[in-house]
Structure formats: C-alpha cells, structure tokens
Amino acid sequence: MLFAIRRMTSEKEIEKQPSIAYSCYHARSREGEQFVPEHILSYQIAGSLLMNDGNQKYTFREGDFRFSRRNQLVKFTKMPPKDGAFKSLSIFLNQEMLRSMSMEYGYTAAQHQAGSTIVALKPDPLIKSYMDSLVPYQQVTQPGNEQLLALKLREAVLILLKTNPELNDVLFDFSEPGKIDLEAFMNKNFHFNVELKRFAYLTGRSLATFKRDFEKIFHRSPSRWLQHKRLQEAYYLIKEKGKAPSEVYLDLGFEDLSHFSFVFKKTYGVAPSKI
Incomplete structure (x- = not known):
C-alpha cells in the first residue's frame, strides 16, 4: 500500500491527517460524515465513491479526478469493484503551504467563490502524470522527506492552476466562515x-x-x-x-x-x- 491509510471520519484523525493519503478497502465501507478542513485533490484508482454534501450527490468512478473545497460537510460511501479493492489517492493542500505560495508568487483570490462543495475535474494528462509520479515515493510521508513532500504539494497546486485556472479564487481565498443564519x-x-x-x-x-x-x-x-x-x-x-x-x-x-x-x-x- 502507498503512503497512509485513512478512514477520514473522526475528529482526532482529521487533526493528524497526512498530506498525501492512500485509501484501500476490500469491503463495502459506509463511512458516515467528514468535515473537510483543507482543499483536497483526489484520484479514484479503483472502485466508486459516492458523496453527498446535503445539497447534491456525486459519484466518482475509476479514473476520475475531483477537487474538494475546504470547510465543508460531506457524507461518503466507498464501493470496491467486484472481486477487488477500493483505491483512491488524495493530496491535502493545507493553508500554510498555500499562504506561502501566495506570498512567493503573488497569487491572490479576486473574489470569494461560493461554488460547489466538490468539483469534478476533467481528465488531463498533467494531473494523471502527477498522480502516477507519486507511486515510486512510497515513503514520502516518512520523517526526513519533508522537503520532497513540500515540493510534491506545490507541484499539485501549480498543475491545478494550469489545468483549472478558475480554482485560483478558491485555492487562495483564505477567508474564514462568516456569521450566518x-x-x-x-x-x-x-x-x-x-x-x-x-x-x-x-x-x-x-x-x-x-x-x-x-x-x-x-x-x-x-x-x-x-x-x-x-x-x-x-x-x-x-x-x-x-x-x-x-x-x-x-x-x-x-x-x-x-x-x-x-x-x-x-x-x-x-x-x-x-x-
């Protein structure tokens, strides 16, 4: 298995989340609820993922890419393929790293974008090549690899900006939730x-x-x-x-x-x- 295995359900696990997470399940796993604290770029390697943010239902199948916005509530169900295992790879884009890139490269959000909780990304060779490039780095999240990990996370952001420039106003919007009804x-x-x-x-x-x-x-x-x-x-x-x-x-x-x-x-x- 690659990197770290996460159920992504408990509050304690959320606090300790790795920057790169690989999920692998052989049985149907109805996971319940998740608070999404950071933006996530994900690749569905095998099986299907059903997601529901309370407004809309999403289904992601083998080969699909998705972008999950931070500060959202989501329910999800992981469905392995017949006689196989559910597999997905997720890249967590934390606020500290994004703020650093904003200062270094001058990236800013033109305006707050409400938008959908989950964005289905169109297949793109750049994103696919990036995900494939993570496979050899099975120990990338281990101590001593912090600089390499930082480079891979930045690479993910740059690829997202290249393939989906509209995400600029989402990635570099650092505002916190305001007081609502x-x-x-x-x-x-x-x-x-x-x-x-x-x-x-x-x-x-x-x-x-x-x-x-x-x-x-x-x-x-x-x-x-x-x-x-x-x-x-x-x-x-x-x-x-x-x-x-x-x-x-x-x-x-x-x-x-x-x-x-x-x-x-x-x-x-x-x-x-x-x-």
Missing part, C-alpha cells in the same frame, strides 16, 4: 455527525456563542435538539417512506444501530423495527 444552517445540516465545535465554526461563531445563540433560537441545548430532530426524521422515514432502520440511522447522524434503536424506543415507546 444559525437556524437555517442547523435545519439543513442536522444529519451530519460532527462535533459541535465544527457546527460553531461553520456558522461563524465561537463554541460558547454558538451554544448561547442556539438555545435562544431552539429553546434547548444543541445535543438535545439534534437527537430530537434526528429521531423525528427517522420516524417519518420509517413510518411514511417505508425505510428500514438499518437504512436511515447512519444517514441521520447516529453512530450505530443499537444506540439508535435504544433512543428511538425510549422516545416513541416502540422499537423502530416495529413501526
């Missing part, structure tokens, strides 16, 4: 299972301000509201749409089926399988 944001994103500090950050608030504003709007704590909202949606999907509990619990932000069943029965007095 908290009620609208939470009603849209309640099904993402991330820590409250992520919700706070994405709504342009400190954690303390987020909790205070939240209780003013919803008249209950974030954790209680999130559980109630997710259970309410689960009840609707199971009763009105005929969904099975195993189909909805992950999509609604619950980590395991047994916990979902327990809190559902505690709330509604009946197991979700009996609805």
